[in-house]
Amino acid sequence: MAAAAPHPDMQAILDARKTQGVPRFSSLSIDGARHLLAELWTSSEDPEPVGTVCDFTIEGPADGVPIRIYTPEGSAPFPILVYFHGGGWVMGSIDTDDSICRALVNAAECAVVSIGYRQPPEHPFPAPVEDCYAATKWIANNPRVAHGDSARIAIYGESAGGNLAAAVAQLARDRDGPILAHQVLVTPIVDHAFHSPSFDLDPEQVVITQADLKWVWNHYLENDLDGNNPYASPLRARSLHNLPPTTVITCGFDVLRDQGITYAERLEESDIEVIHRHYDDLIHGFIGMLDDPELRQARDAIAEIGRDLQGSFGV
Structure with a gap:
């Protein structure tokens, strides 16, 4: 499941972070961690061109939910990809993932709607989930704002x-919609648990450590009992039937590796169409490195995801 060592390109990134003294997220305050992630994962100063980009706010479960809509060149209506940024729930933003969204627009030939969900610890579970579900449902009911289908x-x-x-995806199934054509899960957190072999990886060979993961979970959940909720820990759902076709991406040097592999296996056992790509020598977050022309792995992965989406969209 993991190569003997990370790919030399990935190891160079890990070594550079160590040389530069980049701290672990779990050693920082919330504000410090947010600032660090924004510095590490900045979008390109020369962003990949797309057709149009616009920001506005839609109605949410509490306050309004900021969204950014990217549309491709070409003739509408476009397929729509609703995008939820990473960052351990507490970090990240629409801005930090701008490059990825632009790349997906062009790879999948679809509109991308990036969601600025509420974040913990100010807004713990289930607020982020409810914002993301509400935004997905709103887009399904108002596709014209994205020139979408x-x-x-x-x-x-x-x-x-x-x-x-x-x-x-589980909420859409359980609450009768919207119908989803596909879900893409890249190195996902799917269980409030810390006991699989991938948690024993050498901390010098991973970006996110077990301590980091515990830190973000502690900010996301108000109590450990919430970790049993399948909308917090999707792997704990009693049934994974009737979910959309799924792409799962896992990496060998990622403490989340085993969770992602197990989720892909459970989906397959539930008769869900699954495309599981495992990169045994890559690290967590590698797709966010697509702005570096020397790192082709990210750009290649985006291209493959684009083909998966096009297959489900019927493009």
């Missing part, structure tokens, strides 16, 4: 965003 809606999330995407 309500019959072709998919969802995407990485890490904590993958957790939110998996939860939204």
Whole structure:
């Protein structure tokens, strides 16, 4: 499940972070962690061109939910991909994931709607999930704002965003809609648990450690009992039947590796169409490195995800 060592390109990134003294998120305050992630995962100063980009706010379960809509060149209506950013729930934003959203627009030839959900600890579970589900439902009911097609809606999330995407897929099934064409789960957090072999990976070979994961969970949940809720821990759902076709991405050097693999296996056992790509020598967050022209792995993965989405969209 993991190569003997990370790919040399990935190891160079890990070594550079160590040399630069980049701290672990779990050693920082919330504000410090948010600032660090924004510094580490900044979007390109020369963003990939798309057709149009616009920001506005839609009605949410509590306050309004900020969204950013990206549309491709070409003729509408477009398929729609609803995007939930990563960052351990507490970090990240629409801005930090701008490059990924732009790349997905062009790879999948679809509109992308990025969701600025409420974040813990100010807004713990289930607030982020409810915002993401409400936004997905709102987009399905108002596809014209994205020049989109309500019959072709998919969802995407990485890490904590993958957790939110998996939860939204289950909510869409359990609450009678909207119907989803596909879900993309990139190195997702799917269980409030810390006991699989991937948690024993060498801390020098991973970006996120077990301590970091415990730190974000402690901010996300008001109590440990919430960790049993399948909308917090999608792997704990009694049934994974009747979910959309799914792409799952896992990496060898990622403490979340085993959770993602197990979720893909359970989906397959539930007769869900699953495309599981495992990169045994890559690290958590590698897709966010697509702005570096020397790191082709991220761009190649985006291209493959684009093909998966096009297959479900019927493009």
